Amino acid sequence: MKLKKIAALLTVCAMGASLAACGSDSATTTAAEKTTSGSTTSAGTEKEADDKTSAEVAEDLSGSIATGGSTSVEKVIGALSEAFMEEYTDVDITYDPTGSGAGITGAQDGTLDLGLSSRSLKAEEKEKGMTETTFALDGIAIVVNSENTVEDLTLEQIKELATGEITNWSEVGGIDAPVVLIGREAGSGTRDGFESIVGVEDSCKYEQELTSTGAVMAGVASNPNAFGYVSLSAVDETVKAVTVDGVAATEETVQDGTYKIQRPFVFVTKEGEELSPQAQAFVDFATSDAAKDLITNAGAVPLK
Amino acid sequence: MRIQLLLFLRKDTVGMSGSFTNLPAGVTAGMERHKRTMKVKHIIERVMNAVFFICGMVSIAAVLLITLYMIVAGFPAIKEIGLFDFLFGTVWQSTASDPKFGILPFIMTSIWGTIGAVIIGVPIGLFTAVFLAKMAPKKLAAIVHPAVELLAGIPSVVYGLIGMMVLVPAIMDIFNLKSGSCLLAAILVLAVMILPGIISVSETALKAVPKEYEEASLGLGATWTETVFKVSVPAAKSGIAAGIVLGVGRAVGEAMAVIMVAGNVANMPGLFKSVRFLTTAIASEMSYAADGSLQKNALFSIGLVLFIFIMIINAVLGFVLKKGEKK
Numbered sequence: 001m002k003l004k005k006i007a008a009l010l011t012v013c014a015m016g017a018s019l020a021a022c023g024s025d026s027a028t029t030t031a032a033e034k035t036t037s038g039s040t041t042s043a044g045t046e047k048e049a050d051d052k053t054s055a056e057v058a059e060d061l062s063g064s065i066a067t068g069g070s071t072s073v074e075k076v077i078g079a080l081s082e083a084f085m086e087e088y089t090d091v092d093i094t095y096d097p098t099g100s101g102a103g104i105t106g107a108q109d110g111t112l113d114l115g116l117s118s119r120s121l122k123a124e125e126k127e128k129g130m131t132e133t134t135f136a137l138d139g140i141a142i143v144v145n146s147e148n149t150v151e152d153l154t155l156e157q158i159k160e161l162a163t164g165e166i167t168n169w170s171e172v173g174g175i176d177a178p179v180v181l182i183g184r185e186a187g188s189g190t191r192d193g194f195e196s197i198v199g200v201e202d203s204c205k206y207e208q209e210l211t212s213t214g215a216v217m218a219g220v221a222s223n224p225n226a227f228g229y230v231s232l233s234a235v236d237e238t239v240k241a242v243t244v245d246g247v248a249a250t251e252e253t254v255q256d257g258t259y260k261i262q263r264p265f266v267f268v269t270k271e272g273e274e275l276s277p278q279a280q281a282f283v284d285f286a287t288s289d290a291a292k293d294l295i296t297n298a299g300a301v302p303l304k
Numbered sequence: 305m306r307i308q309l310l311l312f313l314r315k316d317t318v319g320m321s322g323s324f325t326n327l328p329a330g331v332t333a334g335m336e337r338h339k340r341t342m343k344v345k346h347i348i349e350r351v352m353n354a355v356f357f358i359c360g361m362v363s364i365a366a367v368l369l370i371t372l373y374m375i376v377a378g379f380p381a382i383k384e385i386g387l388f389d390f391l392f393g394t395v396w397q398s399t400a401s402d403p404k405f406g407i408l409p410f411i412m413t414s415i416w417g418t419i420g421a422v423i424i425g426v427p428i429g430l431f432t433a434v435f436l437a438k439m440a441p442k443k444l445a446a447i448v449h450p451a452v453e454l455l456a457g458i459p460s461v462v463y464g465l466i467g468m469m470v471l472v473p474a475i476m477d478i479f480n481l482k483s484g485s486c487l488l489a490a491i492l493v494l495a496v497m498i499l500p501g502i503i504s505v506s507e508t509a510l511k512a513v514p515k516e517y518e519e520a521s522l523g524l525g526a527t528w529t530e531t532v533f534k535v536s537v538p539a540a541k542s543g544i545a546a547g548i549v550l551g552v553g554r555a556v557g558e559a560m561a562v563i564m565v566a567g568n569v570a571n572m573p574g575l576f577k578s579v580r581f582l583t584t585a586i587a588s589e590m591s592y593a594a595d596g597s598l599q600k601n602a603l604f605s606i607g608l609v610l611f612i613f614i615m616i617i618n619a620v621l622g623f624v625l626k627k628g629e630k631k
Contacts, residue, residue, distance in 0.1 A: 071592055098594045178482035185568065186399040187592030187599070202400035207483045207578050208567040211588050215564075222473055225482045 062090030065279045069096075069103015069116030072189025073265050076136055077116060079298040080286050091278045104130065107268040113279040115268035118193060132266040135286040137301040139232035139254035139262045140194050143217070143239040147224045150174040152243045155260050159198050161227065164205035169225070180207040182219040182228035194229040197261050229261075233299040251296075255304040265300060371611070378608030381405070381601035390605065396570035396580075398589060398599040405602045407585070407609065413487065413573040414582045414613070417562070418555040420491035421498055425555075426548055428495070429502030430537075433544075436503070437510035438532045456500030464564030467493040472565055479576060485567035487579045493561050498551030505550060509543020510536055542628025549621040556613055559583035582610045 067077060074097045081093035098106075100117040104125060107115025121132050142158060144150060150172055153161070160166040161179055170176045183206050184191040190213065195201045207226075210216050213234045220226045221238040232249055235241045241249050244260050253259035267283055269275060275283065285291055292302035382390050385405045393406015432452070436445050471492060476484030513536045521531040537544070559581070567578025568588050580588070586603050593600035 071594075097592075102594070180483045185588040185592070186397075187589055189592075192399075202397060202402075206569045208485050209569050209578075209580075209588065211563065211568075211591070218468070219485075222469070223476065223483055 060090075061088045061278045061281055063276065063278045064092040064094065065113045065276070065282055066111070067093060067095050067114045067116055068098055068106050068112050069268070070100040070118035070189060070265070071097040071187065072118040072138060072193055073097075073116045074189075076265060076295055076298040076300045079294045080291055081282070083291075083294055084282055084285050088278070088281070091282075093282065104268050107270065110270075113276060114283065117266050117268050118189060118263055119196065120264055120266065121268065129271045130268055131271040132264075132268055133283060133287065134264045134266045134303065135283075135291070136265040136295045136303065137254050137262055138193060138265060139249055139251075139259060139301050140190060140197065140229050141232050141235045141241040141249040142227065142229055142244060142261065143220050143235060143241050144227045145220055145224045146238070146240045148174060148227070148240060150242060152246055154245050155198065158244065158261075159200055162195075162198060162200045162204045177225050179227065180223055180225040181205060182208045182210065182216055182223070182226050184213075184216060184229075185209050185211050190229060190231055193263055194261070197263060231299045232301060233296070251301050254301045262301075374604070374608045374611045377601070377604035378611075379605070381598060381605040382608075384598060385602065385605075390602075391609070394572060396585070398593075398602065403598065405598070407582070407606055409570050409572050410580055410582045410585045410606065411609065413566075413579040414556055414610075416573045417487060417490050417494060417566075417579075417581060418552055420487070421494035421555045422548065422552060424491065424495035425498045425551060426502060429499045429547070429551070430506055430544060432499070433503045433506035433510055433547075434532055434537065437507045438536060439528075452500055452503050455496075456504070460497065460558060460561040461564075463493050463497055464561035467561060467565040481576055483567065483578065485565055485578055486576045487566065487573055488575050490562045490566040490579070490581070493565055494555045494558060497558060497561060498554050501550045501554055502547040505547030506540070506544045509540035509547070512543070513539045542624055545624045546621060546628070549617060549624060553614060553617045553621070556610070556617065557583060559587045563587055582606055582613070586610070 065081075067081075074095060077093075077095050081095065085091055085093060095116075096106075096112075100119055103112065103115035103117050104121065105115075106112035108128060108130060117132070118138065121130055142153065148169065150169060153172060157166065157172050161172070162181055164179075164181075166172060167179055168176060169179060181204060183194070183204060186209070188211075195204060208219055210219055213230050216228045216230050217234060217236070217239055220228045227242075232251070232254065235249070243249075247253050247258045247260070249259050249261070254262045267286070269283075274280075287303070295302040385393075390405060390407060391411070392408050393404060394408050395404040395406050396409060397404045432448075436448055436452070440448060467489060472484035472489050474484070475481065475486065475489050479488075517535050517539055518531050521535045522528070526534070562581050563584040566581065566584060568580045568584055569578040570580050570585070571577045573579050586606050589599065590603055593603060
């Protein structure tokens with residue numbers, strides 16, 4: 001009896017091991033196939049790419065696209081590249097979330113096919129021959145507890161609330177109650193977005209630093225003194241989004257630029273240098289109408 | 305166990321070969337078969353020994369690999385930041401343009417949080433153990449005991465959730481604070497979380513106290529309560545200490561429940577201040593820290609510090625248990 005059991009156990013182990021071996025084997029072979037097919041066909045497709053009729057080029061796009069940059073963009077790029085790779089099964093897109101600065105540098109020195117930044121290029125970056133293609137916008141809503149009577153804040157007031165210069169809601173037209181800032185953890189894209197747009201980098205007086213948008217929403221919803229910032233798409237009826245300089249945070253006001261706390265998500269490329277056909281197709285896809293729903297679902301605002 | 309078995313086997317074979325010559329052929333064949341089964345059994349014994357040995361090695365290898373990895377991954381940042389600045393710096397701003405990596409706030413918070421949890425949790429746990437082991441009527445103990453076991457089985461995220469939804473707003477109301485996420489909330493949650501460990505280990509120790517001790521005390525005219533606290537508890541003290549050390553280990557290592565109630569701001573600890581523990585410092589920033597950055601390496605270094613904390617606690621536990629055995 002015991003012997004049988006042991007034998008069975010050993011067989012299972014052996015099967016597991018062989019399965020694992022099979023798995024890795026097949027993975028490496030497909031990867032190898034991918035790279036070889038990529039290198040052979042890319043020369044052929046280059047001519048066709050010149051026609052710019054992406055629908056015709058569509059079927060035989062292959063190769064890899066190395067992208068990287070802002071952590072805030074990761075979710076949107078993830079959704080876009082997933083849909084893109086579903087259509088072009090031979091294309092492999094990677095994303096390395098290292099921050100906007102690293103994304104721009106990567107595009108400049110050629111380590112990345114596409115750099116991604118969650119801010120516009122600075123003048124000196126443009127002077128270095130970089131160019132940007134905006135494909136989505138990110139609106140950050142300022143949310144307060146639904147009991148809070150404050151309806152509107154100016155950008156200046158938000159800055160002072162965040163840095164602790166204003167410590168009582170009565171100073172901005174609310175009831176006599178202390179101000180509690182609930183934000184995200186260091187490294188979060190939303191935190192980086194909020195702090196850079198409002199101009200309070202590294203000087204926020206946080207009362208709570210939470211690790212997800214949901215946690216910030218729950219924190220604001222449960223504390224009448226609280227205010228926080230969340231991605232526009234996350235706002236729901238459990239909290240109240242205040243208007244900023246009299247403009248409500250909606251998809252439309254972000255698109256027409258009247259809502260202040262917003263930033264662009266851009267592809268950074270070298271000016272005048274042609275992209276690989278697959279990278280160009282991906283940029284075209286990201287800025288097409290087809291991508292709009294994907295961008296919305298990923299929590300960003302598509303271009304108008 | 306194994307040696308006994310082998311001895312038994314040998315005796316068996318010796319007995320057989322002694323009366324071998326006088327037996328008819330059929331019986332000899334039977335003996336041969338018997339011998340063969342013995343051989344098979346011997347092989348199984350060997351194989352199983354090997355299996356157990358490998359299993360033991362797997363866990364040792366895991367410990368060794370983790371230790372090695374923590375040291376390798378944790379050292380670069382400490383080297384870059386400087387051991388003193390890292391351990392005794394009071395400002396943690398990992399993503400600022402001029403980043404600062406001082407983890408003293410986390411260390412102090414972990415220490416104070418654990419001490420607070422022990423101050424609240426140990427008396428309750430100990431008295432519950434005394435109650436369950438020595439005083440409770442059987443029927444009542446039959447209800448309380450499974451309840452304590454259930455408490456041990458509740459996932460920490462559930463503790464955190466209840467803490468966040470019930471405890472934090474309550475603390476905010478009672479103490480009239482602007483925000484209820486603070487060290488006190490974390491201490492209360494941790495105090496409840498360490499209860500089951502303290503109770504079950506102490507209860508086992510109390511139940512193992514020889515009846516004669518207690519009978520002698522009662523015979524001298526002491527009341528049952530006096531007997532329990534002056535005879536049983538001192539007799540079980542090493543077991544109780546082990547339970548407390550286990551509780552400390554759990555409190556130091558807990559992350560999930562704490563991250564949901566403590567507020568996670570890198571302040572020096574204060575009872576009503578938003579604080580960050582060693583564990584939550586790692587958990588809250590790891591997901592966005594870029595690979596190879598000083599921030600990520602510093603998080604590994606925090607892991608190393610936490611690891612050393614746990615090692616110390618385990619060493620203390622080992623020491624306490626050994627001391628108990630000697631007696």
